Amino acid sequence: MQKLLVNIIIFFGMTSCLTAQSFFDKHFEDKSMRIDLILAGNKQNQTVYITELKKEPYWGGSKNNLKDQFNYGEYRFFIIDENTSDTLYSKGFCTLFEEWRSTEEAKHINKAFYQTVTFPYPKNEFTFILNERHRDGSFSTMLTQKIDPSDVNIRQTQTGKYEVAQIINNGPSHQMVDLLFIAEGYQADEMDKFKKDVKKHADYLLKQSPYLENKEKFNFWAVCSPSQESGPSEPEKGVWKETAVQAAFNTFYVDRYLESTNVKAIRDIAAEAPYDHIVVLVNSKRYGGGGIYNHFSLGTSDNYLAHEVMIHEIGHGLFGLADEYYTSDVAYQDFFNLKVEPWQPNITTLIDFNSKWQSMLSSHTPVPTPADSEFENTTGVFEGGGYVSKGVYRPAINCRMKSNEAKGFCEVCKNAGDKMIKFLTQ
Numbered sequence: 001m002q003k004l005l006v007n008i009i010i011f012f013g014m015t016s017c018l019t020a021q022s023f024f025d026k027h028f029e030d031k032s033m034r035i036d037l038i039l040a041g042n043k044q045n046q047t048v049y050i051t052e053l054k055k056e057p058y059w060g061g062s063k064n065n066l067k068d069q070f071n072y073g074e075y076r077f078f079i080i081d082e083n084t085s086d087t088l089y090s091k092g093f094c095t096l097f098e099e100w101r102s103t104e105e106a107k108h109i110n111k112a113f114y115q116t117v118t119f120p121y122p123k124n125e126f127t128f129i130l131n132e133r134h135r136d137g138s139f140s141t142m143l144t145q146k147i148d149p150s151d152v153n154i155r156q157t158q159t160g161k162y163e164v165a166q167i168i169n170n171g172p173s174h175q176m177v178d179l180l181f182i183a184e185g186y187q188a189d190e191m192d193k194f195k196k197d198v199k200k201h202a203d204y205l206l207k208q209s210p211y212l213e214n215k216e217k218f219n220f221w222a223v224c225s226p227s228q229e230s231g232p233s234e235p236e237k238g239v240w241k242e243t244a245v246q247a248a249f250n251t252f253y254v255d256r257y258l259e260s261t262n263v264k265a266i267r268d269i270a271a272e273a274p275y276d277h278i279v280v281l282v283n284s285k286r287y288g289g290g291g292i293y294n295h296f297s298l299g300t301s302d303n304y305l306a307h308e309v310m311i312h313e314i315g316h317g318l319f320g321l322a323d324e325y326y327t328s329d330v331a332y333q334d335f336f337n338l339k340v341e342p343w344q345p346n347i348t349t350l351i352d353f354n355s356k357w358q359s360m361l362s363s364h365t366p367v368p369t370p371a372d373s374e375f376e377n378t379t380g381v382f383e384g385g386g387y388v389s390k391g392v393y394r395p396a397i398n399c400r401m402k403s404n405e406a407k408g409f410c411e412v413c414k415n416a417g418d419k420m421i422k423f424l425t426q
């Protein structure tokens, strides 16, 4: 009987796996479609335009979990079957453009930012729908576009332009979280250093929760994209370098904010290997980084805090975590609407705390929780987070999403990361 039960469980397990697999195979090729967009506007308004469609050779994501389960991000898109109107794929994401829209500058001028989305390559005609999230939390549709995947003008990306090294290989990409590192500010003769720098970051990440408990679920790729000059651009010093993806400090006039607006170059290089998340590794001793959900993350190679910064940035980029700090200088104004529960899993306005980590609180923990030594290692609700000292609450006194001095992620961030890893590897 025991054995029969086991057999039945195995049988049903295989059946559901096969069903999901055949759903993928029915609707998608094991390649990526990439839609390049221009997002343009100001603080009040935004519009979107499609610039190009591409076919890329790899799909690194899950073949089973195709529909978003998190509802994270300031934008989301849907791939809708033309015949049945079923949602075949969906995903949330964030952009540098939406961050810029919260700066003072966006009140006075218009700007345009390049953006890309990727998804498995559909076999049949479909409708692409792009939604924007508003400050009240509601969504509206920015773009509805019918697309024929057999259109001869969809550009087919040629790969093999760069050396690709697999730094850590634990298995097939569809069942792994593939972190793809791009070399930025490394000249052609510095690629040994680049690969060693990726390995150092990988080794550090895999010793920290929730990576540690899932370390057999990660692949690390290094795409050796050479730069003409060594090191990144540092605008406030008047230093501008010719580099692979044109990363620069001083984004939005903040010294440590390292970003690249050359999204096209980044995605072109990333097409060389399968990935779930792109990391731009910048050859520099300087302190700084950036991370945007389902967009990409950036960090440096040689700063003494480079590893702590990198895991923080990938916390944004891969797990959708918010900043838990509120005392450092940022360019954003009123980033979170205090009348709405934010979508990020690790902060709350207490508008809908039940949807967050309320179940992880012990019955003895007061809400809000005083930031006293008594609650130092307690999951609570501590006021201050998301760039403001009042009205936004965080789960722990200290966390990697708050400071470089924290021991690691708080329990809520670990839990959110663990859920994302499971989603991407099933």
Ligand SMILES: [Zn+2]
Pocket: 324, 346, 395, 396, 399, 400, 401, 409, 410, 411, 412, 413
């Ligand atoms: Zn945290």
